[in-house]
Amino acid sequence: MTNPSAAMLVIGDEILSGRTRDANMHHLAQVLTEKGIDLKEVRVVSDDALAIVAAIRALSGSYDHLFTSGGIGPTHDDITADCVAEAFGQSIDVRDDARALLAAHYERQGSELNVARLRMARIPEHGVLIDNPVSVAPGFQVENCYVMAGVPSVFRAMVESVMPGLTGGAPLxxxxxxxxxxxxxxxxxxxxxxxxxxxxxxxxxxxxxxxxxxxxxxxxxxxxxxxxxxxxxxxxxxxxxxx
Amino acid sequence: MTNPSAAMLVIGDEILSGRTRDANMHHLAQVLTEKGIDLKEVRVVSDDALAIVAAIRALSGSYDHLFTSGGIGPTHDDITADCVAEAFGQSIDVRDDARALLAAHYERQGSELNVARLRMARIPEHGVLIDNPVSVAPGFQVENCYVMAGVPSVFRAMVESVMPGLTGGAPLxxxxxxxxxxxxxxxxxxxxxxxxxxxxxxxxxxxxxxxxxxxxxxxxxxxxxxxxxxxxxxxxxxxxxxx
Structure with a gap:
């Protein structure tokens, strides 16, 4: 029996410019190996919509699972959610379930849920939210693609949220x-x-x-x-x- | 004026299994940024000939330069040189210039230049050798593809051998x-x-x-x-x- 296969897509100019050393790839590789899921390919692309959409299509089509990290924050360079929607042919907008999570969080904090923060509630129409116990703004799953944050502590927490739902093979x-x-x-x-x-x-x-x-x-x-x-x-x- | 573009291909099961944390990507990203060459994409693939050949073709065709790391040692899982030859449609065999380098090195060391070590003298027919001041076994350049070792100290030395020959853009x-x-x-x-x-x-x-x-x-x-x-x-x- 063959183990399930997986790919990872790391999104962000800061890795490719050498400013930041990626930590999420190594972490995911270890978690997947323990789980009996074979990580077969990793790609790193910049904050460029064409490159992101092309990579999502290629990797989600070639492997059982695709995990992405990066590009789901509130700023102009956070375009991953829109790219995932486009790659899978789904519409995208601020969704009530994600908005409710953020509204409660910022009310507790005494901060404003402004237009920029609402960007983090943009979820593709058939996306399933991924729990973020660190900073609330959720990740999401669309088909076989798990979309997670780039900040390592948040990425790790989201990986922990996702793993119990995946069927692994024989651990290596x-x-x-x-x-x-x-x-x-x-x-x-x-x-x-x-x-x-x-x-x-x-x-x-x-x-x-x-x-x-x-x-x-x-x-x-x-x-x-x-x-x-x-x-x-x-x-x-x-x-x-x-x- | 646009800066030249580049991609990197990291080859090796040890990165994807989480056993080893890649260090070469971060180093190359920094060196290229200083040089004014834009690193646009990185891929990591396992020691699998089909995957390596496909990635070399895709990346060398899409960017001005392609840098690879890993898979050019003497063991059975070192298949990068053969994959590069296949990707560029060149023949490959033990080449006299590379054999001479290795023969002199192992004679100085008092070791035998056996069949396994001769594997490191397999160079695609139109490859140009890249100097390896650390452990002698050379890298090589085929068209726009620079093939270098995965061991970080050797990778860095080969990058230093290659950089002076490249034309950079305006440094970022x-x-x-x-x-x-x-x-x-x-x-x-x-x-x-x-x-x-x-x-x-x-x-x-x-x-x-x-x-x-x-x-x-x-x-x-x-x-x-x-x-x-x-x-x-x-x-x-x-x-x-x-x-």
Missing amino acids: LSESQRFLVGEGDIAAPLGKLAKENPDLSIGSYPFHFEGRYGTNIVIRGTDAVAAKAVMDVLREKFAGEMI | LSESQRFLVGEGDIAAPLGKLAKENPDLSIGSYPFHFEGRYGTNIVIRGTDAVAAKAVMDVLREKFAGEMI
Whole structure:
């Protein structure tokens, strides 16, 4: 059985200009791996409507789930909701359920629910709201697309709101071992083992340690026994060179 | 005059599984911004030949430059060079210039230039080598595509080898100011200024400070005087609320 697949779309000029280091991709990748959903592709695009709409269409059509981060705040450069509506051919306007959430929140705060803040209540017509326990302004789901905020604390809270409703596959387990052996010296047996075990993903990551070359081998799969058996072959072959 | 455009393709299962946090995207974004080359899109794909070839074709066709990171080592999962050759319709084999670099390096080290390591001398027929002062195995350029290693220290060294040969545009300058004003209260004047100044990119980034909401405004453009003039309008309007 194959695990469900997913893609992520990160929206925002601040990542592409190098001003901000994206933190949401790494977080979502870890959460999805634990859940047994395979993150297959990530795209980062700027605050440009054509680019956003094209990416939403391509990714939502190619994978089981699409998660977006960024562009749902109150300012002029927050255009994600309108782009999602366009990508899925839905109309969009301020919606009563989202407006009610914001109205109650700003009344508690003693702030005004002005035109700019009302922008955060613009939800595509068939969107289902995603709970935001941090700052109230909701995310939303349209078909297989989950639209979430870019601020990391809010993104994480929305991911937690969404995950229980998703069906995962078998969680991916991993077995790691560091060898004080250069990648070039472990590559041949590793390639042979990879060919013999197509259900396992065998990765090798080089490192330096006290002036010597080493390789961290990570074997991932849903079958922990098989992953350990393959690693044991390497452990036996390079018995004197493990750290 | 428009600045040259660029895209980046990050190749590697380890990013998508959440095992590794990508560092190369943020570095390249900063270097390109300084150079006056606009990074417009980043994609992250797994070690999958079909996905890599499709992404190289799409990105190299849509932007002036494409930079890739990852997948050019000696192991079975290093398939980037073959994918680049396929994407550009070139043949690929071990090339004498790259083999000579590796042979000299491993002779100095007293290691064997075995079949696995020779994989790193596979270069598309019209590829131009990119210098690797860290660990010798070269990157290469094919048409508008610059193929570089995923290990951050090597990636950075290769970026330094490539940059002097690229023509940049006017470097993007930025003017920042933090206001103790919620995004929802600054959005209206900000939207008006953005509309009046289409050559400037005006971004707003919310933050929390001692229990209050604040907004960091970043104005980017090639005209520093214009950027400062726009920020001064905001500084005057929110004179008592700057930090």
